[in-house]
Amino acid sequence: xxxxxxxxxxxxxxxxxxxxxxxxxxxxxxxxxxxxxxxxxxxxxxxxxxxxxxxxxxxxxxxxxxxxxxxxxxxxxxxxxxxxxxxxxxxxxxxxxxxxxxxxxxxxxxxxxxxxxxxxxxxxxxxxxxxxxxxxxxxxxxxxxxxxxxxxxxxxxxxxxxxxxxxxxxxxxxxxxxxxxxxxxxxxxxxxxxxxxxxxxxxxxxxxxxxxxxxxxxxxxxxxxxxxxxxxxxxxxxxxxxxxxxxxxxxx
Amino acid sequence: xxxxxxxxxxxxxxxxxxxxxxxxxxxxxxxxxxxxxxxxxxxxxxxxxxxxxxxxxxxxxxxxxxxxxxxxxxxxxxxxxxxxxxxxxxxxxxxxxxxxxxxxxxxxxxxxxxxxxxxxxxxxxxxxxxxxxxxxxxxxxxxxxxxxxxxxxxxxxxxxxxxxxxxxxxxxxxxxxxxxxxxxxxxxxxxxxxxxxxxxxxxxxxxxxxxxxxxxxxxxxxxxxxxxxxxxxxxxxxxxxxxxxxxxxxxxxxxxxxxxxxxxxxxxxxxxxxxxxxxxxxxxxxxxxxxxxxxxxxxxxxxxxxxxxxxxxxxxxxxxxxxxxxxxxxxxxxxxxxxxxxxxxxxxxxxxxxxxxxxxxxxxxxxxxxxxxxxxxxxxxxxxxxxxxxxxxxxxxxxxxxxxxxxxxxxxxxxxxxxxxxxxxxxxxxxxxxxxxxxxxxxxxxxxxxxxxxxxxxxxxxxxxxxxxxxxxxxxxxxxxxxxxxxxxxxxxxxxxxxxxxxxxxxxxxxxxxxxxxxxxxxxxxxxxxxxxxxxxxxxxxxxxxxxxxxxxxxxxxxxxxxxxxxxxxxxxxxxxxxxxxxxxxxxxxxxxxxxxxxxxxxxxxxxxx
Numbered sequence: 001x002x003x004x005x006x007x008x009x010x011x012x013x014x015x016x017x018x019x020x021x022x023x024x025x026x027x028x029x030x031x032x033x034x035x036x037x038x039x040x041x042x043x044x045x046x047x048x049x050x051x052x053x054x055x056x057x058x059x060x061x062x063x064x065x066x067x068x069x070x071x072x073x074x075x076x077x078x079x080x081x082x083x084x085x086x087x088x089x090x091x092x093x094x095x096x097x098x099x100x101x102x103x104x105x106x107x108x109x110x111x112x113x114x115x116x117x118x119x120x121x122x123x124x125x126x127x128x129x130x131x132x133x134x135x136x137x138x139x140x141x142x143x144x145x146x147x148x149x150x151x152x153x154x155x156x157x158x159x160x161x162x163x164x165x166x167x168x169x170x171x172x173x174x175x176x177x178x179x180x181x182x183x184x185x186x187x188x189x190x191x192x193x194x195x196x197x198x199x200x201x202x203x204x205x206x207x208x209x210x211x212x213x214x215x216x217x218x219x220x221x222x223x224x225x226x227x228x229x230x231x232x233x234x235x236x237x238x239x240x241x242x243x244x245x246x247x248x249x250x251x252x
Numbered sequence: 253x254x255x256x257x258x259x260x261x262x263x264x265x266x267x268x269x270x271x272x273x274x275x276x277x278x279x280x281x282x283x284x285x286x287x288x289x290x291x292x293x294x295x296x297x298x299x300x301x302x303x304x305x306x307x308x309x310x311x312x313x314x315x316x317x318x319x320x321x322x323x324x325x326x327x328x329x330x331x332x333x334x335x336x337x338x339x340x341x342x343x344x345x346x347x348x349x350x351x352x353x354x355x356x357x358x359x360x361x362x363x364x365x366x367x368x369x370x371x372x373x374x375x376x377x378x379x380x381x382x383x384x385x386x387x388x389x390x391x392x393x394x395x396x397x398x399x400x401x402x403x404x405x406x407x408x409x410x411x412x413x414x415x416x417x418x419x420x421x422x423x424x425x426x427x428x429x430x431x432x433x434x435x436x437x438x439x440x441x442x443x444x445x446x447x448x449x450x451x452x453x454x455x456x457x458x459x460x461x462x463x464x465x466x467x468x469x470x471x472x473x474x475x476x477x478x479x480x481x482x483x484x485x486x487x488x489x490x491x492x493x494x495x496x497x498x499x500x501x502x503x504x505x506x507x508x509x510x511x512x513x514x515x516x517x518x519x520x521x522x523x524x525x526x527x528x529x530x531x532x533x534x535x536x537x538x539x540x541x542x543x544x545x546x547x548x549x550x551x552x553x554x555x556x557x558x559x560x561x562x563x564x565x566x567x568x569x570x571x572x573x574x575x576x577x578x579x580x581x582x583x584x585x586x587x588x589x590x591x592x593x594x595x596x597x598x599x600x601x602x603x604x605x606x607x608x609x610x611x612x613x614x615x616x617x618x619x620x621x622x623x624x625x626x627x628x629x630x631x632x633x634x635x636x637x638x639x640x641x642x643x644x645x646x647x648x649x650x651x652x653x654x655x656x657x658x659x660x661x662x663x664x665x666x667x668x669x670x671x672x673x674x675x676x677x678x679x680x681x682x683x684x685x686x687x688x689x690x691x692x693x694x695x696x697x698x699x700x701x702x703x704x705x706x707x708x709x710x711x712x713x714x715x716x717x718x719x720x721x722x723x724x725x726x727x728x729x730x731x732x733x734x735x736x737x738x739x740x741x742x743x744x745x746x747x748x749x750x751x752x753x754x755x756x757x758x759x760x761x762x763x764x765x766x767x768x769x770x771x772x773x774x775x776x777x778x779x780x781x782x783x784x785x786x787x788x789x790x791x792x793x794x795x796x797x798x799x800x801x802x803x804x805x806x807x808x809x810x811x812x813x814x815x816x817x818x819x820x821x822x823x824x825x826x827x828x829x830x831x832x833x834x835x836x837x838x839x840x841x842x843x844x845x846x847x848x849x850x851x852x853x854x855x856x857x858x859x860x861x862x
Contacts, residue, residue, distance in 0.1 A: 024703050034699050056704030065699045086709055092697040099696055133712045137721045144729045152736065184713040 023054045034062065039069040057087035064096060073103045074218035078194040081221070081252045085187065088128050104219035111239040124179035129187055132180030136173050143169035193234070193249035195220045200249075202242035206231030213242040222249060279303055279366055283373040285359070288471040289351050290381055294319055297359065299345040299373055305364040313349055313359060316378075321347035351380040381474050410437040411506070413446075413482065413536040415497050421542045425558035426652045427589065427621045428487045428541055429459075430497065435477040436467060441529055442505040446482060449498030453491045453543075455589065459484035459617040486622055488558075488589050489543040497539045505529040551648040551659050553597065558650045559588025559621075565645055565662030573672035578604075578632050582645055582662070585625040590615050595628045596647040601640040604632040634669040641666050747794045754791035755858050758784045762851055769843045777843055778829040781850050785826060788854065792861060802826075812861055821853050 030045035046063035064079035080097035087093060113121070124132070146166030153159050195216045203210045206228040216222070216236070226233035227246070234249070235241045285297040299308075310322065322345040331338045351357070356379045361372040416431040434443065443464070467478035489495055509527055546558075561584045568579040580598060584590075595609040607630070615624035634640065642665040651658050712718050761784030768777040790797045793808040806819055828846055841849075 023706055027703060031699060031701050053708070054704075054706050055708065056706060058700040058702065058704040062699040065696055068696050092700070096696040099694060130712045133718070133721075137725075140722060141725045144725050148729065148732055151733065180713065184711045187711060 023049055023052070027054075027059065031062065034066055034069075037069075039066040042066045043070070055082075055086070057083040057090065057093065060086065061090075061093050061096070064100070068096070068100055071103075073100055074194055074196045076100045077104070077219045077221070078196070078250055078252060081192070081194065085252060088125075101219065105217035106220040106236075108220070108237045110237045124182050127179075127183075129180045129183035132176050132183055136176040136180055139169050139173035139176060143167075143173055190251050191224045192252045193222050193224055193232075194252060195222065195248060196250050197248045200244055202234070202240075202244050203231075204242060206233075206243045210243075214240060216244070221252075224249075224251070279369075279371050281362075281364055281371045281373045283359070283362060283376050285376045285378055286469045287377070288379045288381060288469045288476050290476050291351050291354055294348055294350045297347045297349055297376065299362050299364075301343045301364060301366070301371075302341060303366050304341060304343055305366045305371075306368070307365040308345060309363040310345070310347065311360045311362045313347065315353060315357060316349040316351050316359070319348040319350050321345070351378070354380045354382050356380070379471055381471050381476060408534070411435070411440060411532060411534050413500060413502055413534060415500075415536055415539045417497075417539055417541060420540070421544065422489060423558060423650065423652050424492050424543055424546050425488055425490075425556055425589070425592075425650070427559075427587075428489070429484070429619055429621060430487055430539075431484050431619075432482040432500065432536070434467075434480050434482055434502065435470075435472060436479070437475070437477055438506045438532070439508065440467070440478070440504055440532070441507040443482075444503045446500045446502050448483065449500055451487060451497060453489060453493075453495040454497075455488040455490055455592065457486040457488075457589070457615070457617045457622055459486060459619060484619065486617055487541075488592070489541065492543045492545045495541050495543055497541070499535045499538045501533065501535045504532050504534075506532050546650055547655070549657060550650075551657055553646055553659075554648040554650070554657060555594040557588055557593050557648075558652060559586060560651055560653060561586035561588055561647070561649055561660065563645075563647055563660040563662060565665075567642070567665050567667065570666065571668040571670065572634070573670050574634055574637055575672050576633070578634065578667060580630040580632065580642065580645075580665070582609075582628045582630070582647075583625055584628075584647065584660075587621050587623050588649065589622055590624050590626040593626050595630075596645050598630050598645050599643055600630075600632045601634075601642070603636045603638075604634050604640070606630065606632040634667070637669045637671040639666065639668050750791040751794065754788050755854075757791065758788040758854055761787065762847070762854070765847060765850075769847055774843065775833060777847075778832045781846065782826065782829045784854070785822070785829075785850070788857075809857075809861075814857060814860055818853065818856060818860065821849070822857070825850050825853060 026045055026049055030042045030049070033039075033042035033045065043063055043066040046059050046066060049059050050063065060079045060083035064076045064083060067073075067076035067079060077097065077100045080093060080100055083090070083093045084097055127135070143166050146162050146169060150159055150162035150166060153162060195218055197218060199215055199217050201215050202213045204213050220236065222234035222236055222244070224232050225235055225241070228243075230246050231243045232246050232249070233241060234244050280300075280302045282300050283297065284300070286295050289295045297313075304326070308322075325344050325346070327342045329340045329342075331340065345362075356377065359376040359378065361375050364371050364373075411434075413432060413434045416433055418429045422428055432446075432448075434440070461481055461484050464480045464482060467480045470477050470479045472479075487497075506529070507527055508530055564583045564585070566581050568581075572578055582596060582598075584593060590613045593611075595611060598606070598609075600606040609628040609630045612627040612629070613624070614626070615622050644661045644664045646659055646661040648657055648659045650656075761780050765777050765780035765784065768774075768780060786797065786800060789795070789805050789809075790800050793800075793805060793812070795804060795808065802823070809819055810816075825846065828841060832846075
């Protein structure tokens with residue numbers, strides 16, 4: 001009986017540990033290759049990690065670095081963007097992404113946004129979804145407590161204060177909740193892509209024979225709005241729209 | 253002889269001093285003669301020695317015809333240097349020769365024996381051209397009207413100047429050596445220094461040229477001219493295209509024989525020749541030089557230097573302390589316009605404070621071009637200890653000779669910097685050793701090396717149970733509200749019950765009081781009356797008995813519409829009841845009266861209470 005228990009315990013401990021050994025050693029080996037300047041080998045290892053489902057932001061970041069060192073700017077930006085999606089407030093990821101963007105050919109002026117929209121976007125980008133949601137719950141609880149205080153309080157002045165505060169906190173909870181929700185939508189959205197070929201022609205309709213609208217170059221970010229067969233409709237930051245072959249881009 | 257311009261023939265005759273002896277090894281035995289002569293023209297060959305020979309053997313002069321000689325002359329001079337007296341002797345033998353046939357001939361060396369030792373002079377090479385009647389003579393005669401000696405004449409075929417350039421098709425920056433020469437067959441006797449033209453598009457270096465004292469004979473297309481070099485310079489074209497060296501105007505004078513005819517009183521013509529100077533002007537032809545751009549494929553560090561160079565680089569010490577100066581010298585030697593060489597770029601380690609280089613140029617201008625060297629001195633001060641490498645310094649130039657760009661490179665230098673003494677920080681310019689982090693280069697941040705969390709990222713919102721975080725506080729909230737409501741309601745119910753029962757309780761107490769009255773139990777009676785009144789007030793006004801006082805009871809009563817009269821009566825009854833326990837009997841209203849008053853009053857209050 002005792003033996004069986006020990007074996008069971010061992011089994012329990014070794015099973016998860018064994019599963020972690022493989023990605024750890026692969027990751028360390030890739031890092032070692034990178035530090036020795038063997039970027040191609042490092043990139044292959046990082047790639048295999050990602051293909052096996054070990055999609056940590058660090059892996060994407062390091063793969064992006066390896067690609068950048070090999071001057072594969074498109075792939076570098078793609079991986080930095082993926083890392084940034086998983087870990088939106090990492091300073092290193094943002095820095096390298098920005099630097100890699102400086103190496104792209106296309107200089108696209110962003111369309112000016114309505115100032116309220118811009119503020120709203122800036123506001124909800126302050127934190128990621130989880131933090132917004134935690135904040136929302138805290139505010140909600142505080143708001144409920146204040147309502148209780150309002151109800152139980154005997155003095156009229158205090159009642160007024162508690163009531164207005166509770167309304168304020170409830171509004172805060174709603175606002176942060178919406179922010180968190182939007183952020184989670186954005187996290188899951190798969191409607192952005194990076195141009196992966198040195199240059200790709202954007203057509204006016206999903207047909208190779210249609211007229212050329214503009215040319216995009218490697219590393220440019222596009223928003224995917226529609227898809228027909230092998231073609232996707234994209235929009236770039238300056239608002240221009242067109243159709244491009246799906247093989248030219250890769251979803252972030 | 254007369255045509256020779258300032259012909260110097262030292263004929264200082266003999267001041268014999270037999271003591272003079274020159275050491276044998278210093279014997280200087282030279283032969284000199286014009287390099288070009290015309291047929292039929294007499295010329296001199298002079299042998300000069302600086303010692304008196306015991307024997308002098310003249311060479312075979314054929315095919316020249318010996319007209320006369322040797323005429324021997326000796327000159328001595330005394331030189332005093334400090335206390336030393338030195339006597340120099342010059343012995344010369346002059347022969348007069350004439351050539352009869354054209355061609356190039358050689359006169360073998362002459363032999364001389366001095367103190368029993370044999371010496372020989374240099375051999376002479378003489379070119380003989382076909383003799384022509386000297387151009388100046390007939391022209392002079394034809395062109396000279398009597399008495400107009402001051403008229404200026406123009407030079408021409410017999411007197412001209414020319415710029416001689418060594419090449420007319422050059423690369424940008426490739427030197428051109430220019431010689432300004434004057435050619436004369438007219439007997440030039442005086443020449444003012446000419447004003448050289450402005451040389452636009454060129455950088456000029458003058459080649460030092462001795463002052464023109466004597467023209468030399470030269471064969472120019474079969475004609476013997478007396479020539480002289482006026483100026484020599486090196487030109488560096490600074491722009492491409494056709495550049496022109498402008499013409500130069502010369503002012504001088506020629507010597508000429510004029511036959512002057514004078515008329516005597518006796519109507520007797522008398523011709524006599526005189527030598528007189530006549531001003532002459534002549535100019536040189538402009539010269540065009542085609543400058544082509546340098547061929548393509550310039551190295552990145554090429555800065556326009558054209559020539560042939562070699563480089564040497566050195567550092568003064570491979571090991572030094574922080575804040576000591578390190579000197580790196582780069583010396584470029586060869587043929588180029590040294591002053592125009594830009595210093596090569598030295599990439600000192602970023603931690604070094606580097607100063608702009610100092611250039612030290614040494615140039616010599618010869619007919620070969622500009623030669624010399626330029627030394628660049630770079631001073632750098634390391635601020636931090638460590639081992640640093642100064643990468644190789646490279647310098648590129650264009651070699652017109654091989655028609656290609658060449659790059660010179662030094663070896664890399666390794667410098668070890670040791671930590672200097674602490675007190676040397678005074679040499680650091682900006683305070684303490686703190687300094688801003690300098691942005692040397694933009695590069696991506698290094699990879700992350702921490703083992704990541706392999707769990708796939710899940711957002712809180714991805715879980716449907718997340719809503720519980722809102723629901724749970726809400727449920728708790730509702731629960732609390734419910735409990736509160738319930739207790740309030742319960743309390744309210746209890747009060748209402750007591751309110752309802754108030755009159756009944758009061759009546760019960762009053763009945764007890766009545767019973768006590770009948771039994772003449774005075775204390776009990778008043779106590780029951782008080783209990784009835786306070787109990788009633790407590791229940792009706794919903795004030796707990798313990799908190800009830802006359803003040804708050806009266807206030808509550810007036811709030812509920814009880815008049816002051818009733819309150820006064822009530823007060824009186826309470827006073828009576830409280831006093832009755834201590835006051836002697838008879839001073840107070842009877843029990844019966846008190847009882848009746850209380851019953852009436854209670855009824856009234858009960859009716860009026862809102």
